[in-house]
Amino acid sequence: MEQIRNLLTLLKNSKGKIFVMVVSSFVFLFFLFPFDDLSDLISSQVSKMTNNSFYVQFERLKMSLFPTPGVKMDQVYIESIRTPALSAEELVITPSVAGIIAQKPYGHVSAKGFLKGDVDLNVGKGSRSENGIERQKIEVSAKKISLHDLRGLANIPVLLKGQVNLESTALADLTFQEQPDVDLNMTITQFELPPSNVNTPMGPLTLPDLKLSAVELKGRLAAGRFIIETGTIGKPGDELYGTIKGNIGITIVNRGGSFGQQIGAYNFEIDLKAKKAFQDRAALFLTFIDGYKTPTADGAQYKFKVSANNAMMPPSISPAR
Template identity: 30%
Template sequence: MNKEQLKKYLGIFLKIVLPCFIVFSFLLFPINDLSGIISQKISQATQNQLSLEFSKIHLNFLPKPALELEKVSLSTPQFSTIKMASLQIAPSILGLITLKPGVTLYGEDVFGGNLDFSLRSGGSNGKSGTKQVVQASAQNIALDEVLTFLNLGIKGSGNLQLNLDSNLDPAGTDTEAEVKLDSRDINLPENNIPTQIGAVTLPPAKISILQLEGNLKKNKFKISRGSIGKDGDTIIGSIEGTIDMRVAAGPQGPQIVPTGYDLILRLRLKNNFLDAFALKPVIENYRTSQTGSESVFNLSLSASSMRSPPTITKIQ
């Protein structure tokens, strides 16, 4: 066998035989037997902070190679269990192109909707190592399921859309992010909201649309757009300003913690909503004007800590 024939047969082996062998090995391998091992390893890697259970695991090759888990449950000590119909895990295509390893996740029927998530290595900040590029989008998320998951003690219904594009610094000093939130058809029944002065009853409210856009840079989240409601809703208005954020490194990755804030609120509240509000005697002192059916509040709120009472000033 001469060199040209050897090169030809080696090419056939690498291009046809070896890929077919790998594919059939995966197809024949009893991959479902790994479910217990996978759950155990995830629990160990997160120091029992995350528990993963699923009914079935298999490989997909079209439209892209991915590992798919069915009937998935994710549990943490802090929150309620997340359930989804399926979870697909695949290598990041962009990460492969740029030679920066990454992973993409696609969850189906998460909080009633779908969730896309990707994580890959980003650029280096020269101090604390490599940043992590995190992108996420959520479509048709049910507000009531999110509120139940967060254990906020607040009831409500609505539809949420969320987009996140971020560059996380592991040291927490140079994280950047852009966030877009769009929520429709929000209906809040009467709720008892826990506050520093005790539970406060919030009357029922209807908000047709809530939109929020902002960006995080140099530990400040700037709200570039914040609109609340439309004509006929219980609450109509806008919000703008900044929220100070502290990004700290943790055992499960960077954690973003809000600290102080400096906000401007311009609100129109239905008078029947205000009349049923337990704090009406307090907040009506900040009323800017009043019509037959609405009260107008133009306020500046600021505080150096989320636990401190805000400084409230009427503005025009």
């Protein structure tokens, strides 16, 4: 008992020294420690933990304590066996204190210069599903993303150009035992489609070059089905302008830690107005819907429905009411 009393007395008399020691430790750790030298060590550890399927490299690493703990990396380069190489000018990771305590992936991630744009990601606790499965609330905001670079990441076979702005909120079980609920609001500006060929269930199809002021899409994914609430192609004055609504089956599948999607049945109703210049340039492409054309003063209007039971079979085209 006497030893405990002496220890407490020593701590009380040395509290100034202890305070200085703690502050000095934090100053050294967060301001003087050479974190940049950890780049090779972190890269090797990430590769080791992912069986050499994931590689990360960066130039500078900084840590912060206030207002919240976080890590900042500059000139980040990421390679994966499943995706093209990715890079970001700046990557900031701010984990949630509540998430750290609960051992959950909660927090905020921001990436500047990612796909030539800026991305913000927030992950927090979400409501449970009707079956009682725990879900996370995921909020994504992306600005001025390069559609050309995004196309490479999504493995889209058609050349595309433009800038993507996106706002999305999702409730998802990250193991995807159940399908997520997602709200999506996306705008593509300065859209360009160079002349290209694409394989379809009906054979190779030649796509004409096309430039649009904007493409807008608002929809939601629920129970494995994406419903387009508002879809606008182009703007009045563009060579092609119209609307699209309908739905398509999209199921996210967990293949042993590797995630993919399955495309199911779809049903779309499309209303397009094409100017004469685009009609002449896209004569072959428009042949498939020529039967649903109504001539106008400066071109034609096409109103039709397109549907199929899956993405691998030829679609059925019929007049729209």
